[in-house]
Amino acid sequence: MAPCGLLLLLLIVAAASAEIRFPTLAHLRPAASDEEQTEAVQELCRRLLGSRAGDFVLTVKKPRAEAEAFELRSLPDGRVSVLGSSGVAAASGLYSYLRDFCGCHVSWSGRQLDLPTPLPRLPEPLWVTAPNRFRYYQNVCVYSYSFVWWNWERWEKEIDWMALSGINLALAFTGQEAIWQRVYLSLGLTQAEIDSFFVGPAFLAWERMGNMHSWAGPLPYSWNTNQLNLQHQILQRMRSLGMLPVLPAFAGFVPAAFNRLFPKENVTRLGNWGHLNCSYSCSYLLDSESPFFQQIGKMFQFELIQEFGTDHVYSADTFNEMTPRSSDPKYLSSISNAVFKSMTQVDRSAIWLMQGWLFLSGSSFWQPTQVKAFLHGVPLGRMIILDLFADSRPAYLFTESFYGHPFIWCMLHNFGGNTGMYGTVETINRGPFEARAFPNSTMVGTGITPEGIEQNDVVYELMNEIGWCKEPLNLSKWVTSYAQRRYGKINDGAVTAWLLLFQSVYNNTFYRPDHNRSPLVHRPSLKLDTSLWYNKSHLYEAWKQMQLAASELYSSETFRYDLVDVTRQSVQLLTSEFYEDLKLAFFKHSLVELQTLENALIHNLLPDLDDLLSSDRHFLLGHWLETARSLAATEKDANLYEFNARNQITLWGPNGNLLDYANKQWGGLINDYYAPRWELFVSTLIICLEMRIPFNQAHFNQISYKVEQNFTTNKVKYPDKPLGNTIEIAKKMFLKYYPQAMKIIN
Numbered sequence: 080m081a082p083c084g085l086l087l088l089l090l091i092v093a094a095a096s097a098e099i100r101f102p103t104l105a106h107l108r109p110a111a112s113d114e115e116q117t118e119a120v121q122e123l124c125r126r127l128l129g130s131r132a133g134d135f136v137l138t139v140k141k142p143r144a145e146a147e148a149f150e151l152r153s154l155p156d157g158r159v160s161v162l163g164s165s166g167v168a169a170a171s172g173l174y175s176y177l178r179d180f181c182g183c184h185v186s187w188s189g190r191q192l193d194l195p196t197p198l199p200r201l202p203e204p205l206w207v208t209a210p211n212r213f214r215y216y217q218n219v220c221v222y223s224y225s226f227v228w229w230n231w232e233r234w235e236k237e238i239d240w241m242a243l244s245g246i247n248l249a250l251a252f253t254g255q256e257a258i259w260q261r262v263y264l265s266l267g268l269t270q271a272e273i274d275s276f277f278v279g280p281a282f283l284a285w286e287r288m289g290n291m292h293s294w295a296g297p298l299p300y301s302w303n304t305n306q307l308n309l310q311h312q313i314l315q316r317m318r319s320l321g322m323l324p325v326l327p328a329f330a331g332f333v334p335a336a337f338n339r340l341f342p343k344e345n346v347t348r349l350g351n352w353g354h355l356n357c358s359y360s361c362s363y364l365l366d367s368e369s370p371f372f373q374q375i376g377k378m379f380q381f382e383l384i385q386e387f388g389t390d391h392v393y394s395a396d397t398f399n400e401m402t403p404r405s406s407d408p409k410y411l412s413s414i415s416n417a418v419f420k421s422m423t424q425v426d427r428s429a430i431w432l433m434q435g436w437l438f439l440s441g442s443s444f445w446q447p448t449q450v451k452a453f454l455h456g457v458p459l460g461r462m463i464i465l466d467l468f469a470d471s472r473p474a475y476l477f478t479e480s481f482y483g484h485p486f487i488w489c490m491l492h493n494f495g496g497n498t499g500m501y502g503t504v505e506t507i508n509r510g511p512f513e514a515r516a517f518p519n520s521t522m523v524g525t526g527i528t529p530e531g532i533e534q535n536d537v538v539y540e541l542m543n544e545i546g547w548c549k550e551p552l553n554l555s556k557w558v559t560s561y562a563q564r565r566y567g568k569i570n571d572g573a574v575t576a577w578l579l580l581f582q583s584v585y586n587n588t589f590y591r592p593d594h595n596r597s598p599l600v601h602r603p604s605l606k607l608d609t610s611l612w613y614n615k616s617h618l619y620e621a622w623k624q625m626q627l628a629a630s631e632l633y634s635s636e637t638f639r640y641d642l643v644d645v646t647r648q649s650v651q652l653l654t655s656e657f658y659e660d661l662k663l664a665f666f667k668h669s670l671v672e673l674q675t676l677e678n679a680l681i682h683n684l685l686p687d688l689d690d691l692l693s694s695d696r697h698f699l700l701g702h703w704l705e706t707a708r709s710l711a712a713t714e715k716d717a718n719l720y721e722f723n724a725r726n727q728i729t730l731w732g733p734n735g736n737l738l739d740y741a742n743k744q745w746g747g748l749i750n751d752y753y754a755p756r757w758e759l760f761v762s763t764l765i766i767c768l769e770m771r772i773p774f775n776q777a778h779f780n781q782i783s784y785k786v787e788q789n790f791t792t793n794k795v796k797y798p799d800k801p802l803g804n805t806i807e808i809a810k811k812m813f814l815k816y817y818p819q820a821m822k823i824i825n
Contacts, residue, residue, distance in 0.1 A: 101485050101523065103460030105145060106428050107391060109165050109321035113139045116166035119319035123170055123239050131194050136160045137169050147247065148208040151176050153200040165321030170242035175207065182564040185243055186536035188697055189636035191567045207547055213524025214546040215465065215487050216241055217250040219396065219434065223284035224496035224531035224741055228706040231312050242320045244543040250394060251317065251324035252287065254310030257303040258386060262378045263334065272336035281723035288399040289332040289362040290352040294733065295723050301712035314387055325432050326383055328393035329376035329421050331364050331414065344369050347404045354736040367417035376421025384425060391428045400440045408452030415456030431462045438474050451482045459483045467491055467528050470503050475514055480521040488514045489526040490542045495741040496531020499595035500648045502538040502585030508551045533697065537561060538585065554581060566635045572628035579621040583613035584648065599654040599753060600742035602783055603760035604776055605662055609655040619820045622649040626813045629806055639805045643695045646809050647744055650688050653816060656823055657684065665764045673768065677761040685754040687812050693746030694803040700747035701797030725791040735784060747797035752790045756783055
C-alpha cells in the first residue's frame with residue numbers, strides 16, 4: 080500500500096473507534112466498487128469543472144473501517160490528487176480544495192468556479208477524517224415542497240451538490256406510489272379505490288406519513304411510470320458515488336377500501352390532521368397483531384427491493400403529528416416492533432431510520448415512559464433516530480440519547496420552503512459538538528432536514544462543513560471567507576454585509592419556530608405578529624452595504640441573487656411597518672392616513688417588490704408552474720399538476736386548511752395573490768371607518784378566501800424567464816425606500 084493510502088487508513092481506523100459500539104451498523108457500506116465510485120466522482124468533476132477537470136486526480140480506496148476520510152496532495156506535475164474512502168469523501172475532498180485553496184463556491188443559487196492557473200500547491204498532504212459516520216440529508220416533506228416537479232437534469236445537479244457537500248445518507252422516496260399500486264391491486268383493491276386514495280403530486284409527503292389521503296388527486300398513470308424511471312436514475316447515481324439511499328417501508332397505514340375487503344380486521348381510525356376533515360385525513364392504522372400487517376409490509380418490501388435493490392436502510396413514520404390510540408407502553412412497543420419486523424422479514428439486515436419529530440410535536444403524549452417503550456420495541460442499534468429539530472429543540476437531551484439508539488443531530492432550518500432569511504448559526508456551530516460530548520452519547524452523525532430548499536445557501540454551506548469538523552468554527556472568519564469565495568472577489572461592502580447578517584437574521588438564539596410569519600405573506604388581520612429576533616438596523620445596514628458593492632460585483636450571479644434576497648427581506652420589514660401604521664390609523668379613525676398608506680403599500684411597495692423578484696430566475700412563480708406542467712403527458716394532467724402547484728403555496732388544502740404555510744415571495748405571486756388580499760384588507764378598513772362599523776375578521780376571511788381560491792384555479796400564465804435588470808431595479812428600490820427605513824429606526 081502506498082504511504083498516503085496507509086496514513087488515510089490509519090486515520091479512518093482511529094475515527095471509527097467511536098462508532099464500534101454500534102456493530103449493528105457495520106454492514107452499511109457502499110455497494111459500488113472502488114473503480115465504480117472512482118469513475119462516478121471523475122464524471123462529477125468533469126460536469127463541474129469542464130476542461131479544468133484534468134487538473135485533478137480523483138481516486139477512491141475503500142477502507143475496512145466505517146468512518147470516512149479524504150486526502151489532498153499536490154503532485155509534481157502541478158495537478159492535485161484527491162484520495163477518498165468513498166466517492167462522496169472524494170467529492171467532498173475536491174470541494175474542500177476548491178473552497179479553501181481556490182476560493183470557489185457551489186450552491187443552489189449559483190456557482191463561482193474561477194480556478195487560478197496554476198492550481199495552488201499544498202505545502203504538505205492534508206488529511207481530513209469525518210468525526211462521525213453519517214452526514215444525512217432530506218426531510219420527508221422536501222419531496223413535496225421542493226423536489227416534486229424535478230426532472231433528471233435537476234436531480235443530477237442536486238446529487239452532485241450532495242456529494243460535494245459530503246452527504247452519504249439520504250432519503251430516496253421517489254416512485255414509491257408505483258410499488259404501492261402493485262400491492263393494493265394484489266390485495267384486491269379496485270383501480271377506482273386506489274385512485275380515490277392517492278393524493279396529488281404536491282401532497283404526497285403527507286400521504287406517505289399517513290397524515291392525509293384523497294386530496295388533489297388522482298395520480299395519473301404516467302406520473303407513476305415517470306417517477307419509477309426517475310427513481311432508478313436517482314438510485315444508480317447515488318450508489319455510484321458511495322451514498323446510502325434510504326428507501327421507504329410500511330408504517331401500518333391502509334386505504335379505507337381495506338375495510339371492504341377485510342371487514343373483520345382490527346383497524347384504528349386516527350384523528351384528523353392539519354385542520355382537514357375526515358374526507359381527507361383520519362387515516363386507518365392496521366392493528367400491529369393483525370397478520371395482514373406483516374403480509375402487507377412483506378409484499379411492499381419485496382416489490383420495492385425487487386425493483387430497486389437495497390442498501391438496508393428504510394424510513395417509516397407511523398405517528399407523525401398524530402396521537403396513538405393508546406399510551407399503554409405495551410401497545411406502543413407492539414407498533415414499533417411490528418414496523419421493524421415487517422422490514423426484517425424481507426431484509427434481515429434492515430435498519431429503521433425514523434424522524435424524531437413526533438416526540439416534539441406531540442410532547443404532551445410522548446412522556447419518557449412512552450418514548451422508551453416505542454423505541455425499545457426495536458432492538459438497540461437497529462434504529463437510527465433523526466433528531467430532526469436539534470438546531471432549536473434537541474430531543475436527545477430529554478430522551479437520554481434516545482435511550483440507547485444511535486441518532487443523528489439535524490438542522491431543520493426551514494418550514495414549508497419559505498423564502499425569508501433565517502438561521503441559527505451560533506447554535507449549529509455549537510450543537511453537534513455538545514451532542515457528541517453528551518454523557519453516553521449515541522450520536523453517529525450530523526444532518527440537514529429542511530422541509531424546503533433552494534433558499535438561505537449560507538446556512539447549508541456552514542452546516543455541511545461542520546459535518547467534517549471536530550470543533551466549532553470561528554464564525555466571523557468563516558463568513559468573511561464565504562463572502563469572498565461566493566462572489567470571487569474581495570469586496571469590503573459585501574464582507575461587512577455578511578458580518579451584519581450573521582449578527583442578525585442568521586443568528587436566532589431564542590427558541591421560536593423559524594416559519595416566516597411576516598404579515599406580507601399571511602392573510603391580513605388586526606392581530607398579526609411583527610416581532611423579530613434581530614435588530615432591524617443591522618439588516619438595513621447590510622442592505623446599504625450590498626447596494627454599495629453592486630458596482631463591483633454586479634456580474635456575479637450569486638451576488639445578484641443575494642442582492643435580491645437582502646432587498647426582499649428589507650422590504651418585508653417595511654411591509655410590517657406599513658401594517659403597524661395601518662392598524663394605528665384604523666384605531667385612530669384616520670381615513671386620510673389609511674388612504675395614503677393604501678397607495679404606498681398597494682400601488683408602490685408591492686408592485687416594486689414584484690418587479691425585483693421577477694428579475695431573477697430563482698424567484699419566479701412562472702418557473703414553479705411551468706415545471707409542474709412540463710411533467711404532464713396530457714393537458715388534463717398538466718392542469719391537475721398546476722392546480723397542485725398553486726394550491727400548495729397558497730390555500731394548502733380544500734379550504735385553506737394550512738393557509739400560507741408554504742408561503743413564497745415570488746414574482747407574480749406578490750402582484751396576483753398577496754397584493755389583492757392586502758388591497759381588500761385596506762379597502763375593508765376604509766369602509767368600516769366610513770360606515771362606522773367594527774372590522775369583522777370572520778367576514779373578511781370569507782371574502783379573502785374567494786380571492787385566494789380564485790388564484791388556485793385561474794389560468795394566468797406567468798413568465799418563467801426573468802424580466803428586467805436586477806441591479807437597476809434594486810438600486811431604484813434602495814433609493815426610494817432606504818430613507819424611509821432610516822426614518823423608522825432613528
